[in-house]
Amino acid sequence: MGQFDMVKDFFLGISRSRISLIGGMLVTITTPFLVSYMLADTIWHIKNPYFGAAVYLALGPVFLGGLAMIFIGAFFFRGDRDVHLFTLQYLRRYFTEPDMFGRLRRNVFLIVLLTSVNFAVFSMFLYRAYHYMESTQFCGQFCHTVMAPEHTAYKNSPHSRVSCVECHIGSGADWFVKSKISGARQLLAVATGTYPTPILTPVHGLRPARDTCEECHRPELFHGDKLNVSKSFLPDEQNSVVSNVLLMKIGSAGDRAQSSHGIHWHVAPENKITYRATEYNRMVIPEVTLTQADGTVTVFRTADAEELLQETEQSGDEREMDCIDCHNRPSHVYLPPDDALDRKLSEGDIPQNLPYIKRQAMELITASYKTSNEARETISDGLNSWYKENYPQLVAEKPQLLESAVAGVVAAYAENVFPEMKVEWGTYVNHISHGPDFDIGCFRCHDDMHESPDGKVISADCNTCHTLLAIEETDPEILKTLQGQNL
Ligand code: HEC
Ligand code: HEC
Ligand code: HEC
Ligand code: HEC
Ligand code: HEC
Structure with missing residues (x-):
């Protein structure tokens, strides 16, 4: 069996096991990216949902998998010579050798050091990944098309500063676990394209409002x-x-x-x-x-x-x-067409002094369109041609009136209707x-x-x-x- 040196044997074990080698490579490649991204994220709070997904949902698991492979490889690898590391036989011999204790101290030191480095990376990863998965970017923007209606309506609501999880998960471990299980199911549905359009409502698994809304509001x-x-x-x-x-x-x-x-x-x-x-x-x-x-x-x-x-x-x-x-x-406030236009008119996004704009806009936004692009183009063309025909002088003198009306009407449509997700006027009713x-x-x-x-x-x-x-x-x-x- 030769000289006993656990550290040497450990690396020898790793280098001889193909599984450990691959694991080691994965860890070496991913660690610099992972650590530098996590540091950057901690300091600057990176908002891009796709970077986050790449790191926390892909790179992170690869790193963890790599670590696991190193140990699995070393554990199960039974080569020739001193690499029966972690077998009972090896350990028994190791600890019964008389002059082992001095060496053991050095090894323990090394093991503690390596383990704490791994533990630090590991816990930082868990902490950041947890925050990422609770973030509005992940919930609202990662599955871009799928969540576009909810995220858009949310951004225009009084709760746009309240994060998705405060209403959809709330505090406590049991709902956290429930939400991760249903979240995994939802990711799978998005990956395989089996999600319903429109997304179903009401949410039958929603947490009772006592535990969420009443954390902030007190109707008593x-x-x-x-x-x-x-x-x-x-x-x-x-x-x-x-x-x-x-x-x-x-x-x-x-x-x-x-x-x-x-x-x-x-x-x-x-x-x-x-x-x-x-x-x-x-x-x-x-x-x-x-x-x-x-x-x-x-x-x-x-x-x-x-x-x-x-x-x-x-x-x-x-x-x-x-x-x-x-x-x-x-939070997901979808307005009826009438109210959507009234709001834009009140806020001045659609000029109130453009004759018949309410009537013309109403006609255009309530028509049915197959895609958001088609809607935008048809609404824009429709308004332009109607005003050029019926109010040519006004359009010539104050072109900016018509321009801002077009932008406002298009926005009134785009904030409330999402043809790609089959969210039409009235799909989500307000009680x-x-x-x-x-x-x-x-x-x-x-x-x-x-x-x-x-x-x-x-x-x-x-x-x-x-x-x-x-x-x-x-x-x-x-x-x-x-x-x-x-x-
Ligand atoms: C102020 C609380 C609140 C916030 C914040 C919130 N939601 Fe909701 N959400 C609700 C309620 C309430 C419902 C509807 C529940 C029902 O009718 O059963 C809902 C429903 C949904 C639905 C189901 C489809 C629908 O429109 O009914 C999805 C998907 C959804 N929310 C995603 C999100 C995402 C993504 C965010 C963050 C960008 C978010 N929610 C933020 C309260 C909230
Ligand atoms: C994290 C805290 C928080 C949670 C959770 C929360 N809200 Fe609110 N809510 C607010 C704040 C802050 C405002 C005030 C926003 C403003 O005035 O712009 C508000 C405003 C409101 C308003 C008045 C809206 C308006 O148009 O003036 C209603 C109604 C409301 N919340 C209902 C709910 C319901 C229902 C839930 C649960 C599904 C809920 N809130 C969850 C913080 C919260
Ligand atoms: C029976 C229906 C109903 C229920 C149940 C209900 N609300 Fe309301 N709530 C209303 C109506 C209607 C208004 C007034 C809306 C308006 O005209 O602005 C309102 C207003 C509010 C406001 C704004 C108050 C203000 O003075 O501006 C908040 C916040 C609110 N509700 C929170 C809650 C919370 C939290 C719960 C659950 C504990 C709850 N509501 C349950 C119907 C309800
Ligand atoms: C059970 C409660 C309830 C009853 C009964 C009720 N309303 Fe209302 N009404 C509401 C609420 C809630 C609103 C919404 C206020 C808001 O916009 O926040 C409302 C809004 C309205 C509005 C304003 C709509 C708008 O778009 O601004 C009118 C008009 C109205 N009600 C008329 C009536 C008439 C007429 C009756 C009797 C036939 C009646 N309501 C009975 C609760 C009620
Ligand atoms: C799920 C059924 C249900 C819904 C939905 C509902 N209510 Fe009620 N509401 C009741 C019942 C039941 C009573 C008690 C009737 C009684 O005892 O006379 C009541 C009573 C009331 C009362 C009288 C309370 C008192 O002082 O005694 C008001 C005001 C009221 N509701 C407003 C509303 C408004 C506003 C809405 C819609 C935003 C609404 N309710 C939606 C079931 C409902």
Whole structure:
């Protein structure tokens, strides 16, 4: 067996095992890139999602695999001479040799050093990779086309500074693990092109809002009413402005001094509301159950509830109402076409003094397009040719009016419609209100048709949720009063 030198034997073992050699090569090649990228990322917070993916999802695992191969190779390699390293026989002999202890000390030192270097690289890798996978760049931009709708809508929302994981994962190890399992499934779906278009909603595995939204918001501290003023533009020549003024009964989820009331009464701990929907989208809700703190249970049902629930597979799927049943679009806000244009007109991205722009834009953005490029070109050509034909003088005198209108209208479309992912107008409905069409929101329950055995109904009375101070009025009196002009 010759001289015992564990370190020498170790390297000899590695050099004789092909597996270890390949592993060693992989580690040597990847380490400089990995370490320098991780240092750069720590210092400068690199925002490019593809660099991150290359390093943390490809290079990193190669490095880890290389390390593992070195040891596996050395462990299993049974060559001739002193490379039975890690076999029981070798170790037994090694430790029973009388003059081994001096040598052992040196080896231990070396092993500790090597191991701590590896451990440092390894833990830094885990730490950075964890941050990368929790980053908005990774969630929102890595699978570019697939997440384009959600990421775009998110960027234009009040939550654009809240990272994806704060709503989709939240804190705690169990949801972290769950999210990584479902994340791996999603990556696979993207790699194999088997993801659904559009991406399904509602997200049935979403974490209860109590653990996410309520980390930042406290509806028990809400109080009173909130004035809600919105402007819209009519499809006439002047793009006339009309206003809605609503006093929203925001209410409170109830705290020490105040009892729960108004809109946030639903999320008070003493009012538990569960409901059963007939389909995946939770649009048709035939049965609602209210359980109060004193034990009173009230079941509200529509006349056809029995029949509807029997027909469906989902009838057993009972859900407890939380923030998401109203605020289902706190972050991915897709506006209806009318609102999308009104907003651009209000913000001045589309000039309000271009005649008929609301009407013409509405016609163009609601047409159906196969790709984003086709939409952009058709909208642009459509506006240019219509204005050149009908307002040639205006276009000649103030070309910038038409130019900025085109940009604004194209943006109104591109922020809300994604033909590549089959996200059209209205694909993702918002439940926070009650629209005239598919977006019935609150009216899924509040329709005067859900009745309890003793004849109580979930109210559709217009004053339950708001006081209507002005509806589509030009220059409403109430606004003048509020602004002090009527004094
Ligand atoms: C303020 C909280 C919040 C943030 C931040 C957030 N989301 Fe969401 N997300 C939601 C809610 C709520 C839903 C809809 C849940 C439902 O209806 O079941 C949703 C739904 C989704 C869906 C399903 C499709 C859809 O539109 O319903 C995807 C995909 C998604 N989010 C991705 C992301 C990505 C990527 C980010 C970061 C760029 C992000 N989310 C940030 C709250 C959030
Ligand atoms: C990490 C903290 C955080 C989390 C988590 C969070 N929000 Fe918010 N939310 C904010 C902040 C900050 C604002 C204020 C943004 C502003 O005014 O521009 C806000 C604003 C809002 C608003 C008012 C929006 C408006 O148009 O004025 C609503 C409604 C809301 N959040 C609901 C939710 C819901 C529902 C969830 C859970 C799905 C949630 N938030 C999760 C921080 C958070
Ligand atoms: C029954 C439906 C419903 C539920 C459930 C609900 N909200 Fe609201 N929330 C509303 C409505 C409606 C508004 C007013 C929207 C408006 O007109 O601006 C609102 C307003 C808000 C605002 C803005 C308040 C302000 O004064 O500007 C926040 C923040 C908010 N909700 C958070 C939450 C959170 C967090 C939860 C869950 C604990 C929740 N909401 C549950 C319907 C609901
Ligand atoms: C899943 C069903 C459901 C949905 C969706 C729903 N509600 Fe309710 N809501 C109820 C029930 C049940 C009651 C209690 C009815 C009763 O006891 O008279 C209620 C009561 C209320 C009340 C009266 C609370 C009080 O002070 O007693 C308000 C205000 C209200 N809802 C607002 C809204 C708004 C606004 C929306 C939409 C953003 C909405 N609700 C969506 C089920 C629902
Ligand atoms: C269950 C609660 C509830 C009931 C009942 C209700 N509304 Fe509303 N309404 C809302 C909410 C929530 C909004 C959204 C406010 C916002 O834009 O944030 C809204 C918005 C509106 C708007 C403004 C729409 C816009 O685009 O600005 C009008 C108009 C309106 N409601 C009329 C009515 C009328 C008329 C009735 C009676 C038939 C009624 N509502 C009953 C909750 C309710």
